[in-house]
Amino acid sequence: MSDYDALLLVSFGGPEGPDDVMPFLENVTRGRNVPRERLEHVAEHYHLFGGVSPINEQCRRLKAAIEADLAAHSIELPVYWGNRNWTPYLADTVRQMAADGVRRAAAFVTSAYSGYSTHQQYLEDIARARDEVPRAPQIDKLPVYCRRPGFVDPFVDGVRDALTRLPRDARLVFTAHSVPLAQPGREAYVAELEDVAATVAERAAPGRPWALVYQSRSGPPAQPWLEPDVCDHLDKLASEGVGAVAVVPIGFVSDHMEVKYDLDVEAADRAAALGLRFERVPTPGADPRFAALARELITEPAGGAAPDAGR
Template structure:
């Protein structure tokens, strides 16, 4: 039996005074110099020190609550973050005090890999360890190829194209990761590079649904020392290449992101857009899918699938892991560090 649903996310600052403490939480234990934190803080301060991610997650929770009621599922929805308030440890403590004994967890990442999946399992384990007699928590499956996710992404592309009004190259982006980390992504029997493969497959599905036989998949938001290889090409480098080949306009679809946050509004809406303007390329960015009503319906479908043991609706050819009936249950160490 399930008593509740926990929406688990990354978190983000909601005012200028939050920015540095938030970034210290994100980078804790990594030895990141303060100068680097100050540089990244400027991205947040450019937008008043506020990331939209917490607001968008609260809006998603309200939509999920409405969908749960419509589906006849009487489940309270809780909100916890890895890096900023409400912190997941505090949320799990409140769940315990409310009498929750067992809950499902929807993590705001569609993907395999350490940062996309395993780290959320670590968040769950850490929060449970901090709360005596904590409720059982079970993460819902990866959803990169769920039909409702794909449809929301595809319609975002179509809407963006309509605002441009001329032929454009479709370019999908997702957060880059070190190639070593991607090589370890997924359970051993899924093979290496599962994060990269899932992103490519999601792009294929969304492009087909939107009617684009040709498109590109690129990466963004890399960090760390330059000598460490990451998934490439970078979105800005790719814009340079497209301009050199005569491309006149692009539709950028951040397929790797559930909702807008700093990697979307700074890296794409600011840096990539400025570079496109310098190159004389028309530029439009497709909406992220989290605000689409179908996304909330997908969350409720994942809950119902887990509660009833129904079949998992999937479109992709790559594995999608989790506790759904068609996939193995993710373990804490299913993905490499």
């Protein structure tokens, strides 16, 4: 067993009521000079769901699943939870950890891949939170886990299940969050996505055509981002005579708003308009196999991938 005395679940955060939506979006975009009208447009996505993002409830369920997994393996380790952009804020959680006497914690983040926004930014947020807290514990981010069975296996099962409701010629469409082409770590991010998509496709539906596409771009139109966009790809498939798709959000850990709106509303509506049958595969969420990843990464023998050490 490692010498960690706590586990910290770190996530993005999301609003839990209509009054939270604009303050949350202002937190997410602070310092980026995003026009107010753009924020108001995005806010409408949340208001379609009562102003509530699913992500915090997903984190509560994941935290409970991690705690159950640790207990089942007789590991006594308190589990804390802090968000980057909404309550419970990461700095407040680190403050509580310090008050509780935590000395060194492992951070399990709800992002499976390498890259800046999916990896390095979490390191920066953890460092910033520690800077706000006197005598903050050391916090080590656990390794990237996109290729681990606990992340991949739920997608394999989800694809198999979705295909039972679609015709034999249904295509697989793997989606991930687009990022600017100039973003540091973009090449590693894309390589990992391609690898995971190929693995899931081969295990779930050998020989079936598939594609990796992107969603949720938010930058100015003149800035190049990863393409193709999922809705543009649906247009292409329909023009080729494809009649059905299973959309697999392999870039995401949970069904947060960019999955619920960008896929379940926007992409599903586009598919319906094109006459495409559409199934969306679930994300791992609180699947016990995914929850077990935290324990596995903490307890695996020396020689595996090293954690990213906090200061």
